[in-house]
Amino acid sequence: MQKATPAAIAVLTVIAGGTALAPAALAADETGGNSLHATLSPVPTNKVTGSGTATVHLQGHEATITIKTQGLLADAPHAQHFHIGAKGQCPPASAAKKHNGSLSMNTTDGLPFYGKIGASLTTTGDTSASHAALAVDRFPKGASYTYHRTLTVDEETATSLRSDNAVVVVHGIDYNGNGKYDNNLGPSDLDATLPSEATNPALCGPLKTAPAGAVAGGMGGTQDGDTMALTAAGGLLVAAGGVMYLRRRGIRQN
Amino acid sequence: MNGFRPRGRRSVHTATAIAFTTTALALLAEVALSPSAPPAPPESVLAGRSDPSREPPQGSAQPLPASRPEHIDIPEVGLSAKIVPVGTTADGAIAMPKDADRAGWYNGSPTPGEYGNTLVVGHLDSANGPAAFYRLGALRKGDRISLTRQDGTRVGFTVTRMAVHPKGDFPSRSVYAPTSQPQLTLITCADWDDSQQRYRANLVVTGHL
Ligand SMILES: [Cu+2]
Numbered sequence: 001m002q003k004a005t006p007a008a009i010a011v012l013t014v015i016a017g018g019t020a021l022a023p024a025a026l027a028a029d030e031t032g033g034n035s036l037h038a039t040l041s042p043v044p045t046n047k048v049t050g051s052g053t054a055t056v057h058l059q060g061h062e063a064t065i066t067i068k069t070q071g072l073l074a075d076a077p078h079a080q081h082f083h084i085g086a087k088g089q090c091p092p093a094s095a096a097k098k099h100n101g102s103l104s105m106n107t108t109d110g111l112p113f114y115g116k117i118g119a120s121l122t123t124t125g126d127t128s129a130s131h132a133a134l135a136v137d138r139f140p141k142g143a144s145y146t147y148h149r150t151l152t153v154d155e156e157t158a159t160s161l162r163s164d165n166a167v168v169v170v171h172g173i174d175y176n177g178n179g180k181y182d183n184n185l186g187p188s189d190l191d192a193t194l195p196s197e198a199t200n201p202a203l204c205g206p207l208k209t210a211p212a213g214a215v216a217g218g219m220g221g222t223q224d225g226d227t228m229a230l231t232a233a234g235g236l237l238v239a240a241g242g243v244m245y246l247r248r249r250g251i252r253q254n
Numbered sequence: 255m256n257g258f259r260p261r262g263r264r265s266v267h268t269a270t271a272i273a274f275t276t277t278a279l280a281l282l283a284e285v286a287l288s289p290s291a292p293p294a295p296p297e298s299v300l301a302g303r304s305d306p307s308r309e310p311p312q313g314s315a316q317p318l319p320a321s322r323p324e325h326i327d328i329p330e331v332g333l334s335a336k337i338v339p340v341g342t343t344a345d346g347a348i349a350m351p352k353d354a355d356r357a358g359w360y361n362g363s364p365t366p367g368e369y370g371n372t373l374v375v376g377h378l379d380s381a382n383g384p385a386a387f388y389r390l391g392a393l394r395k396g397d398r399i400s401l402t403r404q405d406g407t408r409v410g411f412t413v414t415r416m417a418v419h420p421k422g423d424f425p426s427r428s429v430y431a432p433t434s435q436p437q438l439t440l441i442t443c444a445d446w447d448d449s450q451q452r453y454r455a456n457l458v459v460t461g462h463l
Contacts, residue, residue, distance in 0.1 A: 037362075037432040039370030041317050049316070051369050051434040070434065092319060164362065208362030211373065211430050212346035214421035214456040217387065218378035218443035219354075222292055 038205030044093035084160035086115030090204035118157035293392030318367030387442035411461030
């Protein structure tokens with residue numbers, strides 16, 4: 001069997017010169033914790049055009065969280081939580097209902113998919129599900145923000161995170177596009193003293209285990225024979241004084 | 255397999271120095287031109303360097319609903335493969351499809367057309383010959399990649415970056431980082447180490463809508 005890979009020669013030749021250039025990477029589980037990623041997408045029917053990302057590193061019950069958002073309602077607080085204990089999914093458009101005559105998704109509509117609140121991702125103070133869930137003065141404000149905090153989660157939330165079942169939900173929409181939270185969708189299903197716009201889900205992303213390290217993407221079945229052939233050819237060319245030809249030919253090959 | 259059947263080895267005759275050289279060149283030509291040679295990524299991306307690329311535009315179209323990818327097609331390099339869902343291995347790496355002729359979509363990543371970083375892996379070769387991502391190294395920036403989803407929609411990506419990273423120093427955080435816009439990341443092996451009989455690196459191809 002003879003299979004050729006001047007490509008392999010090219011790679012070897014070029015890589016040999018500078019292997020130390022790639023940035024150092026910490027393996028996700030180097031510290032024994034869990035690394036999780038989420039992409040935050042607009043909740044369907046809520047007229048949101050924003051997006052974002054979330055990363056969580058969980059060590060025991062300590063969760064180090066980074067959330068980046070863009071395109072949310074400006075100058076407004078955005079409640080944000082880990083939701084847990086349901087399907088670990090974001091609600092599809094079919095979960096929306098008519099609220100005050102307008103098809104939209106309130107927080108309750110999405111519960112069968114993302115579940116109840118597991119932790120409140122406040123900027124300071126309490127992070128519990130029960131007491132801090134709508135502490136609007138302690139949530140990030142603005143269209144685009146970066147949130148970073150390490151907080152302690154309870155056992156149920158930690159377990160949900162580890163089993164790829166937790167979901168990041170960022171709340172606060174501007175359904176009628178008037179630049180503020182108002183009552184066009186009626187009062188909030190969570191707190192009747194707040195407008196529904198202030199608590200409806202805006203962005204949602206399931207947290208999933210981040211892969212770690214390179215992949216094992218080959219077994220060499222196109223390499224073994226080659227090397228013999230190339231070695232044979234190379235050896236003959238060395239004898240003939242033509243090794244540079246081999247190298248140039250190998251590099252040019254694609 | 256896949257029509258990449260190598261031709262039989264040519265016997266080497268030794269008579270005069272001229273015959274010697276001629277044979278060497280003939281053998282080399284055969285080696286260099288054999289259709290079974292895996293295509294090399296561009297030289298500029300080897301040794302861990304990556305091509306500089308513009309960032310994708312922010313705030314583009316609304317994302318598609320989730321629907322898992324079932325097929326990948328890259329006509330420019332003759333790559334066409336079924337896609338199956340894959341998870342992770344015990345050490346946390348993305349698992350490879352059992353059938354080396356299929357590509358694997360990491361089931362913890364978004365589906366193509368959703369916002370986020372869709373991760374698709376594939377073998378460069380099996381123990382016997384070329385595999386699903388054998389032709390990946392022939393890609394160049396600007397080439398088009400088409401993914402067909404279970405719901406029948408096709409999502410096209412344009413190659414914006416290619417990089418080769420050593421396995422022992424793999425930048426997981428940047429390669430696997432979540433993105434707020436749709437991104438496609440294809441990964442296969444690169445850099446065969448003949449003495450160890452293993453690949454030393456991964457080729458990472460990045461695409462945007
Ligand atoms: Cu919430």
